[in-house]
Amino acid sequence: MLGLAAAGCAAAVAGCGASHRAVFTAPRSLTPQGRTQSRTASDPLSRRRVYLGRSVDGRRIYAVKVGDLDNEHSLLVVGDIHGNEPAGIPIANAVASSPPPRESLIIVIKNLNPDGVAAKTRQNADGVDLNRNFPWRWRPLGSRGDLQYSGPRPLSEPEARIAHSLILRTRPQVTIWFHQPLGLVDESGGSISVEHRFARLSGLPLRRLTRYPGSAAGWQNHRLPGTTAFVVELPGGTLSPTRVSRYAAAVRALSRS
Ligand SMILES: [Zn+2]
Incomplete structure (x- = not known):
C-alpha cells in the first residue's frame, strides 16, 4: 500500500519538474532494490502532502508524510482536534517542514478540525x-453544541472518519x-x-487524566494493540518559539526510537 502510494507520488513529483531520473526510479521503487535506492539523502520522495478529505464546512484536510515513505513503522502527530486548543499546530508545522528523517516516517495532520479552529x-x-466521536466505548453524550457532544453515532463526523481511515491504513506505531x-x-x-520518554524529552510532567468514552487515543489503544496513542496537553495560550522548537524536536526524537 505504501509502496504503491510512493510510486504515485513519484509520478506527481516528476510532473512538477523533478529530474528525469525521478521518472525512471518511480516504478523501480516497487522492487526491494528500488526501495533501497529510495532511502538516499537526496530522495525526492521524502516529503509528500496527501489530501485526506473535507471538513463539515468543506475545508480541505491534509497529511504531510516526511521521512522514509516505505517505512512500515510510523509516528503520527495531530496538531489540533479541539478547535480552541490550537497550540499544537505550529509544532506540527515545524515537524512537517523539518529535515526528513532517513530511518523513520512521520505523518503529520496539522489540523483535523479546521472549522473549529476558524470558529475558535x-x-x-x-x-x-x-x-468523543470514535467507536471505542462510544456513547451518547450531550446534544448539539454541548462541549462534549458525542454526535448521533460513532464516526458520524467527516473529520473523525478521516483520522479513523488514515490510522487503520497506516497503523502508526506511535500517535501524539x-x-x-x-x-x-x-x-x-x-x-x-x-x-514517559516523550515527557522527558518535552519537559512536561506525566499524569493520568480521566479517560473519556469515544476518544481517539482510547480507540487506537484498543483497536491497534502494541501501538501507543497518547494525549499531550500543551500549556495554555500561544507557545513561545523556544517551546515550539523543543516540542517539535521531542516528536522527531520519539519517531527515531
Ligand atoms: Zn482538548
Missing part, C-alpha cells in the same frame, strides 16, 4: 466534540494528539515507557 470552538461545525491547556503528558493507555 472546541467542536466541529456540527457542534460535535470529535474526541495535541490538546491544551493543562501542560502535561497524559497516561492514555498505551505504552507508558513511550509516554
